[in-house]
Amino acid sequence: AENCKEFSETIRQISNFNNEDNKILFFKWLAGILDGDGNFDLRKLNNKLILKAIRIKLHNRDVRILTYIQNALHLGRIRADKNKPHSL
Numbered sequence: 001a002e003n004c005k006e007f008s009e010t011i012r013q014i015s016n017f018n019n020e021d022n023k024i025l026f027f028k029w030l031a032g033i034l035d036g037d038g039n040f041d042l043r044k045l046n047n048k049l050i051l052k053a054i055r056i057k058l059h060n061r062d063v064r065i066l067t068y069i070q071n072a073l074h075l076g077r078i079r080a081d082k083n084k085p086h087s088l
Contacts, residue, residue, distance in 0.1 A: 026072060030069065033056060033065065033069070034054070034056060037056050037057055037058055038054060038055055038056040038057070039054075039055050040053075040054055040055075041053040041054070041055065055088055056069070056088070057086055057087070057088050058086060058087060059085055059086050059087075060080065060085050060086060060087055063078065063080075063087050066078045066087055
């Protein structure tokens with residue numbers, strides 16, 4: 001949810017996951033982010049489905065969300081899309 005001041009409600013929710021005991025909440029929150037703004041890249045290799053990538057595409061004002069996810073999971077890259085107002 002966003003308001004007219006370009007503030008993301010999702011960014012405000014990040015502060016709730018700093019405690020180690022809230023890992024389950026983090027993954028539920030992450031599932032919500034993926035459901036709304038993400039996708040899975042699956043490839044078929046030797047008749048097996050292989051997960052190639054998990055992508056989340058957000059507006060540049062929400063790049064802190066991507067950084068938070070990257071730091072929490074200790075993996076991934078964040079790329080800004082040229083001439084477009086979003087990061088992947």
